[in-house]
Amino acid sequence: IIAMALLAVASPLKTLNPTLSPSPSPSRRRGLLLGSSHLRLPPLLSRSGRLRCSAGYGDAAAPQQAAPTTQRPDEIPWSRELCNSVRLIGTVGTDIELRQLPSGASVARGRIAVWKSATETTWVTLAFWDDLAVMASEHVKQGDRIFVSGRLVSDTVEEGPEKRQVYYKVVVQQFNFIESFQPVRLYSESSQDGMDLTRVESMEIMLVMILPLVQLRIKREIT
Structure with missing residues (x-):
């Protein structure tokens, strides 16, 4: 095994770094197998030299993360209500539509305009269920300003082959009128x-x- 390894190193076709003398005769090749007198390695780098690698490990080093300049927010206990909570004040854009489902449940839908700036308004769809749905259909009218709190949910609608549209709405759990x-x-x-x-x-x-x-x-x- 040692002889095969030395032949691989001594071969001029497979060696890149070493500098070899001309191919020795068969008698001298046997001597080469037993010693390394005919193998001349390149001189070692001086202490002032710098060995560079194509991988660039120095350049790939991850930069150190800067120390934060602000205080970390305080932790709060987990709460089911805080997992999905929405509170809005807006103007009712349409009258509340009440429907009775085959299951006997009541559901009402409407939309409110949430004023963000003088030129920008966000429309939010509202859903009321059961007793709250009946109450909203009887009292909430177009143009009323109301406060609502509830949960954000999504509905997925099939609008065509391999085409789905997701719509978001707020399921109202409480609503109040805003003083005019x-x-x-x-x-x-x-x-x-x-x-x-x-x-x-x-x-x-x-x-x-x-x-x-x-x-x-x-x-x-x-x-």
Whole structure:
């Protein structure tokens, strides 16, 4: 086995790094098998030399992760209600439609517009079940502003061969009406100083709603 390994190293066709002397005669080849006097290796690298590898291990080293600059949020206990919880305030866009299922359950559907900015509104589909469905169909009308809380669920609809569409909706578990804005009156007979203090809060809310519209108009005029 040692002789075969030395022949493989000494062969000029299979050796890349070693520098060999001319092919020896058969008598000298036997001497080559017993010793390494005819095998000359390249000189070793100097201490100042640098051995490089094509794999580039130094370049592939993972960078160190920077230390966080913010505090880690606190942990909270697990809660079934928090796993899937949605709360929204919006304006009802359609009247609530009530249906009776063959199983006897009642279901009602509607949509609300959630105001995000002066020019952007998100429409959300609502689903009410059983007693809540009957209540919503009797009291909720188009244009009402309501608060809803519930769970986000999805419906998958087959719209064609190998084509599915996923729709999301909120299954309402609780809803309430939002107090309507009252007209702002700067004078009231019941107020001694001539200012109806009960309307100040309504006036502030209206200013908050109007301010984004004014800012948007000013921005458009500037651009």
